[in-house]
């Protein structure tokens with residue numbers, strides 16, 4: 226997988242874009258929220274303090290008869306505020322749920338549309354954690370931009386407005402003081418954002434390590450390697466610990482500085498107000514009013530500073546997920562896809578070469594491979610482990626694109642087709658079929674979700690799933706465990722074959738689909754497979770040559786090349802060929818020590 230590093234700024238922009246899109250999924254809700262919350266804030270921040278100040282002034286002036294009137298007004302404003310604020314709260318909660326679901330779907334879709342190799346190169350635990358985390362990060366983002374930010378902005382605008390109305394000078398000083406506190410916070414926040422990103426990466430790695438060990442809990446147990454796994458975790462915890470420690474500690478000078486600045490500003494404003502009162506420029510009521518607002522402004526400034534801090538956390542936490550989201554798949558649908566011609570079609574591999582990204586320079590998994598499979602033809606693929614058989618099947622399914630050459634079905638290049646159409650055209654049973662942690666029935670129905678129970682059971686019979694399903698505690702409704710671990714390898718393969726039978730596609734690709742079966746089940750499955758292959762084009766990779774003996778043609782591969790091709794009998798005639806040697810090993814029931822030449826690569 227070629228990962229191009231994106232600049233951080235681009236990642237930040239993409240996070241904003243996605244989150245704003247999510248918020249806008251419910252525009253009326255958003256508008257209604259502002260329509261209720263802004264007047265509510267006006268009542269709370271302007272109307273109520275003003276009445277308090279007037280009431281104070283009335284007491285000072287000994288107009289006690291007016292006090293009740295002001296108290297009533299304050300009470301009414303408070304009720305108005307509570308009603309409006311609550312309506313806003315209900316509306317924004319609904320908006321939040323819609324937006325969060327949008328985010329969750331977006332990450333899910335994005336992660337499921339990655340290249341095939343993405344899934345083999347990434348920790349599942351980390352991916353799962355990232356995909357879920359973004360949703361909660363989004364609700365914090367909303368807190369900042371849709372709720373907290375505007376609330377504080379409105380509070381500040383109203384507050385400064387009222388102070389300026391009574392004393393422009395004091396308003397100016399308040400503004401400068403607030404500016405100083407916020408600039409100081411922002412300055413720190415840029416530095417802290419970098420730390421947050423490091424922390425996000427460390428968190429993700431940590432989730433990956435924990436997830437990986439837990440996913441393979443059974444393997445860990447069998448090797449009694451829990452302590453080893455814990456040491457691995459401890460190593461990563463050190464990286465995480467250092468990042469987490471620095472982020473936590475870094476907030477200390479930021480918070481302290483802010484507090485000091487805020488306290489200093491309050492003192493200066495108090496002194497100025499006292500001085501102005503002494504000079505007779507303002508009345509004591511105004512002094513009280515201004516102080517009331519100054520305290521409120523200090524609180525608002527603190528709140529904004531907290532929002533900035535929260536913003537760092539949000540952007541830091543979303544960073545890793547967005548970085549993954551921006552990894553573009555390289556296997557893409559064409560802009561103007563062609564359709565496959567109807568009926569059975571030939572499949573042509575035209576001089577194809579494929580090199581894995583991380584392979585040594587020059588070593589190709591498939592190298593200048595040319596083959597035409599006639600419609601309805603059944604091809605067996607054999608060769609030592611590592612000779613490129615699986616790679617060839619993956620190329621046919623277009624899990625990746627050929628490095629050179631092209632594969633066509635009925636004359637249409639795979640790259641000109643919609644991936645969906647191609648994959649619907651082929652039923653594929655992979656080398657290690659992994660099942661979903663769902664019921665046996667659901668796993669089989671995956672081949673065709675619209676299939677009826679009767680069809681599912683017919684497919685199960687054909688694949689001899691019914692042989693063991695009766696022994697499962699809940700029959701077809703038994704959960705198979707993560708990746709299907711509660712079934713034996715052979716049972717898993719049979720479920721995968723039933724799934725392929727149900728899919729009923731014109732082309733069948735089996736990658737060692739019978740390797741995990743005992744010879745008795747293999748016999749059964751073979752007859753099922755022959756029934757399945759009837760009238761279909763089939764490409765069958767087999768380790769056991771008995772599985773493919775009756776194929777129209779057998780292709781023997783070595784190091785990505787075709788070294789032999791022909792029917793079973795034809796191939797056996799070449800006594801020195803790989804096929805004859807493989808056959809001799811298997812048919813005599815005697816597997817001798819391979820000669821040096823025969824020894825497959827180390828990855829057998």
Ligand code: ADP
Nearest residue numbers: 581584590609610611612613614615616617828
């Ligand atoms: P076979 O199915 O015949 O055993 P494969 O097609 O799985 O062989 O592998 C062919 C070669 O490609 C091997 O050398 C293998 O190590 C290499 N290979 C397979 N998958 C990958 C991968 N995802 N990344 C890098 N190399 C790979």
Ligand code: MG
Nearest residue numbers: 614615616656
């Ligand atoms: Mg293989």
